[in-house]
Amino acid sequence: MDDxxxxxESSQIDAAIPFRAxxxxxxxxxxxTYHSFPELYIxxxxxxxxxxxxxxxxxxxxRLVVVGCGHSPSDLTCTSSxxxxxxxxxxxxxxxxxxxxxxxxxxxxxxxxxxxxxENELAMPNLGSIDNQSIAGALATATHGxxxxxxxxxQSVLSLKIMLADGREVSCSAxxxxxxxxxxxxxxxxxxxxxxxxxxxxxxxxLQWSQNLRDLDDIISDWENDLWNQTEFTRIWWLPYKRxxxxxxxxxxxxxxxxxxSNWWTGALxxxxxxxxxxxxxxxxxxxxxxxxxVLNVQYGFTSDxxxxxxxxxxxxxxxxxxxxxxxxNEWAIPLxxxxxxxxxxxxxxxxxxxxxxxxxxxxxIYVHAPIEVxxxxxxxxxxxxxxxDNTIPDGPTxxxxxxxxxxxxxxxxxxxxxxxxxxxxxxxLGGRPHWAKNFSSVTKDEFHTIYPQMGDWLxxxxxxxxDGIFAGAWHRQHILPDDAGQSRLRxxxxxxxxxxxxTGGLKWFGQLPTxxxxxxxxxxxxxxxxxxxxxxxxxxxxx
Numbered sequence: 285m286d287d288x289x290x291x292x293e294s295s296q297i298d299a300a301i302p303f304r305a306x307x308x309x310x311x312x313x314x315x316x317t318y319h320s321f322p323e324l325y326i327x328x329x330x331x332x333x334x335x336x337x338x339x340x341x342x343x344x345x346x347r348l349v350v351v352g353c354g355h356s357p358s359d360l361t362c363t364s365s366x367x368x369x370x371x372x373x374x375x376x377x378x379x380x381x382x383x384x385x386x387x388x389x390x391x392x393x394x395x396x397x398x399x400x401x402x403e404n405e406l407a408m409p410n411l412g413s414i415d416n417q418s419i420a421g422a423l424a425t426a427t428h429g430x431x432x433x434x435x436x437x438x439q440s441v442l443s444l445k446i447m448l449a450d451g452r453e454v455s456c457s458a459x460x461x462x463x464x465x466x467x468x469x470x471x472x473x474x475x476x477x478x479x480x481x482x483x484x485x486x487x488x489x490x491l492q493w494s495q496n497l498r499d500l501d502d503i504i505s506d507w508e509n510d511l512w513n514q515t516e517f518t519r520i521w522w523l524p525y526k527r528x529x530x531x532x533x534x535x536x537x538x539x540x541x542x543x544x545x546s547n548w549w550t551g552a553l554x555x556x557x558x559x560x561x562x563x564x565x566x567x568x569x570x571x572x573x574x575x576x577x578x579v580l581n582v583q584y585g586f587t588s589d590x591x592x593x594x595x596x597x598x599x600x601x602x603x604x605x606x607x608x609x610x611x612x613x614n615e616w617a618i619p620l621x622x623x624x625x626x627x628x629x630x631x632x633x634x635x636x637x638x639x640x641x642x643x644x645x646x647x648x649x650i651y652v653h654a655p656i657e658v659x660x661x662x663x664x665x666x667x668x669x670x671x672x673x674d675n676t677i678p679d680g681p682t683x684x685x686x687x688x689x690x691x692x693x694x695x696x697x698x699x700x701x702x703x704x705x706x707x708x709x710x711x712x713x714l715g716g717r718p719h720w721a722k723n724f725s726s727v728t729k730d731e732f733h734t735i736y737p738q739m740g741d742w743l744x745x746x747x748x749x750x751x752d753g754i755f756a757g758a759w760h761r762q763h764i765l766p767d768d769a770g771q772s773r774l775r776x777x778x779x780x781x782x783x784x785x786x787x788t789g790g791l792k793w794f795g796q797l798p799t800x801x802x803x804x805x806x807x808x809x810x811x812x813x814x815x816x817x818x819x820x821x822x823x824x825x826x827x828x
Contacts, residue, residue, distance in 0.1 A: 290324075293343045294336070301336045304328060304372075311367060312790070314416075315357040315610040316694050317723075319786050320793040322349070322367035329372045331453060334477055338451045341366060341754055347778040347797060348754055350477055352418035353393070356425060356721035357612055360473070360759045362793035365778050368477065370418060376400050377480070384485040385442065390420035390478040398600045406485040407598075410434040413605040420478040425721035426470045426674060429603060430519035430659035432512050432620075432681050436674065438469040439666050445480035449750040453479060458669050467745035469671035472720060472764075474746055474755050490541065491517070491602035493534035495584060495592040500527045500631060504624045512620070512660050512681070517603065521584065521655035522627070524634045525573035530584050530592070530655070534602055544585060544595035554582040559609055562653070563692035569651040569699065576654045583608065583655075610694055610789075614704050615686035615719040616711035617675045620660060623683045626714055630656075630685075633706060645706040650699045657686035672742035675717040684719070685711070694789025732764055739764065753777035758795060773798060 287307075294303045309325030312318065323346070328334045341348050347365040354361055361367075370391025377387040381404050388397060394408075394415040401407055410429040417427070427437045443457035446468055454476075456465035468475055503511070503520065512518050515533040522529045558578050565572050580586040583606065585593040595602070618626060633641035634652065662681040663674060676682040687707045689697045708726045711718070717735050718724035733739050743766065750756065753774025756765060761777065773779065775798065783791040 290340070290344060294340055296343075297336050297339050298332075301332050302329070303336060303340065304333065305366075309367065311351065311354065311361070311363075313354045313357050313361070315612070315691060315790075316786075316788065317357040317610070317612065317691070317790045318359045318362050318793050319788075319790055320359075320362035320364060320795070322363050322365060324366045326366060326368050327372045328368065328370070331447070331479055334368075334373070334447050334479060335451050335453070337366070337368060338447055338449065338477070338754070341776075342449070342752075345776060345797060346754075347757060347776050348477070349757065350420070350473055352391070352421035353416045355414065355417055355421070357723055358721060358759070359780075359791075359793050360425075360721065362759075362780075362795070363757060363778060364793075364795040365797060370420065370477075373479070374418075379404050379406070381406065384487070385482065386485050387480065387482045388419060390481050391418050393418055394422060401485055402488060402598070402600075405488045407488045407600060408437075409440055409484075409486045410437060411600055411603040412437070413603075414607060415600065415604060419481050419483070423469060423478070423481070424471045424473050426671070426676075426719065427721075428659070428661045428676075428684070429517070430661070430684075431517045432660050432662045433516050435661050435663035435666050435676065436469075436671070438671060439663065439668060440484045441469060441481060442484055443482040444468050444478055446475060446749075447477040447479050449476060449752065449754040454749075457482075462669060463741065463745050464749065466669045466672050467742050469669070470673040470675075470720065472673065472760065474757075474760050475749055476755060489536045489599040490539065490596055491534040491599050492537035492539055492594075492596045493517075493532060493602050494594040495530050495532040497580070497586065497592060498529055498531050500529055500627065503529050503531070504627060507624050518660065520658035521579075522658055523576045523579060523654045524631060524652065524656060525654070526576050527631065529658070530580070530586075536599070537596060539596045541598070542594075542596040544593045544597075547581075547585070550582060550585050554578075555608070558582045559692055562609070562690050563695060565651070566692065566695050566697060569649070569697075572651040572653065579654050608690070610691040612689045612691065612697075612700060612704075612723045613686055613719075614688075614707060614724055615657075615684055615722045616708070616716040616724075617677065617682045617684050617719065618711060618714045618716040619677050620681035620683045622714045623658070626683070626685060626710065627658075629710060630707070633710075641710075643706045643710055645702055645709065647706075650702055652687070652699055652703050653689050653697065655688070657684070657688060659684040659686070672738040672745075673720070673736060675719060686719075686722075691789065696789070727763070729763060729767075 305324040305326045311320050349363040350368045351361040373389045373391040375389045412427045515535045517534040520529050629641045633643045663676045754776045756777045758780035778795045781796045786792045
C-alpha cells in the first residue's frame with residue numbers, strides 16, 4: 285500500500301495521535317516454524333493510538349493481527365497485513381495490595397508482571413512453563429499450568445477491556461457483557477484488541493520442589509492413588525524408550541531460598557552438546573533412545589548416581605521450565621481417568637507393539653524425542669464463567685499430553701508427520717481436544733464444531749463484534765469459521781495464498797486481503813464506513 289495513502293487517511297482521523305508504524309518488519313514465531321512479512325508493524329503506546337489503528341485499518345481495508353512474543357509455533361499470528369505489538373502498552377494501572385486485585389495494560393509480559401507483583405508481596409496463583417508471553421496472549425489460547433488445584437490462567441481474570449472493530453473500548457466481566465467475557469477469555473485473537481486486564485493475584489509464596497525418577501508402570505499403577513493430589517503442583521516428563529518418568533512435585537513453604545544445584549551438564553556445554561546430538565539424529569534417528577540419559581542430566585539435573593534435583597525458589601521461578609531449543613509442540617487435553625490408557629497405548633506403539641496400542645499407523649523407522657510432557661488442571665470446580673472455547677474437561681480433572689519434537693538448528697525432525705498422525709489419532713479416540721496454540725494437523729473444522737458444543741456461541745459473539753472480519757484470518761477460516769453459503773469470506777478477512785521454505789528453516793507465509801489494491805474510497809467515504817459501524821446495534825457489547 286502507498287505510504288502516502290496511509291498518511292493521508294491517518295491525518296484525517298486525528299493528526300495529533302501518533303501512528304507508530306514501520307515497514308519491512310520480518311515476523312517469526314519463537315521456534316522459527318513460520319515467518320511472515322506484515323505490510324506494517326505497529327507499536328501503540330496509548331488507548332487512543334489503538335483506537336486510531338482500528339479506525340485506520342477500516343479505512344485502508346486491512347486486517348489486524350496482534351502479536352506478543354510469538355511463542356505459539358503455529359501460523360496463528362502470521363499476516364501480510366498489519367501487525368500490532370503491544371510491548372509499549374505494558375503499564376500496571378493499579379495494585380490493591382490488600383485485596384490482590386491488579387489492573388494492567390494488556391501488552392505487559394508475564395515476567396514484568398511477576399516482578400511488579402513481587403515488589404508488592406503478591407504473585408500469580410499459577411503459571412505455565414514460560415513467562416515471556418504477554419498477559420493478553422497467554423489468555424487468548426487457554427494457557428495453563430499443572431495442578432489439580434488450579435485451572436486455566438483465565439480463571440484469575442476478573443474483567444477485560446477490548447477495543448472492538450468499530451473503535452469502541454468495551455468492558456466485560458462475569459457481571460457485564462457476560463457473553464463477550466466468555467468469548468474473550470479464549471479469544472484466539474479474533475474478537476478485537478484486548479487493552480486491559482484486571483486480575484486476582486495471591487500473596488507471594490515460595491515453592492519447595494523435588495523430582496525423582498520412576499518407572500512408567502509405577503506411575504500408571506499409582507494413578508488412582510492420589511498421584512496428582514499429594515502436592516499442590518505436579519508434573520511428569522515421560523522418557524518413552526527408558527519406560528521411565530521424571531516426577532516433579534512442589535508445595536508452598538516458608539523455608540529459606542535454596543537454588544537447585546548446577547553441574548557442567550546443565551550449563552552451556554551440556555546445552556550445545558545435546559543440541560548437536562539432536563541435530564545428528566536428524567540423519568541417524570536410531571540414536572534417539574540412547575540420548576534419553578542426556579535429557580536426565582541436561583534438562584532435569586539428575587546426577588551420575590541418579591539423584592534428582594531439589595530446591596526452594598520463589599513461586600513463579602519454581603514453576604518455569606527451560607524449553608531449550610526450537611520445537612514443534614502437539615498438546616492435547618483428555619479426561620484424567622484416560623491417562624493410564626493413553627500412556628500404555630502410546631508406549632506400546634513406540635515399542636512396536638501394534639496389538640496393544642491399536643493405533644493404525646506403521647512405526648517402522650520412527651524414533652521420537654523425549655520427554656513427552658504430562659500435566660494436569662481442573663476447571664470443573666471454578667465458580668466463574670467458563671470460556672466458550674475452554675479445551676479442558678468440564679466435569680472433572682483434565683490431563684494434558686504434549687508430544688514435543690525439537691528442531692535442532694531449525695531443522696525439522698523426520699518423524700513429525702507420522703508420529704503426530706498416530707498421536708492425534710489416539711487423542712481423538714480418547715475424547716481429546718488440541719491446545720489452541722500448538723501444532724495439531726489432523727483436526728477438521730467439523731470435528732472442532734463437534735468437540736466444542738459452545739462453538740456456536742463463540743461464533744455468534746465474534747460475528748456481533750467483528751462482522752467484517754478485521755480480526756479474522758486464514759487460521760480461523762481453516763479451523764473454526766463456518767463456510768455458510770454467501771459467508772465463505774468476510775469483507776476484511778485475510779487468506780493464505782502460499783507458503784514456501786525459508787532458508788533459515790520453517791515456512792514463509794504469504795497472505796492476501798480481499799482487496800489487494802489501495803482502497804478507491806475518499807476520506808469522506810471512509811468516514812461513512814466508520815459511522816455505519818458505530819451505528820450498528822449491538823446489545824452484547826454496548827459500552828456503559
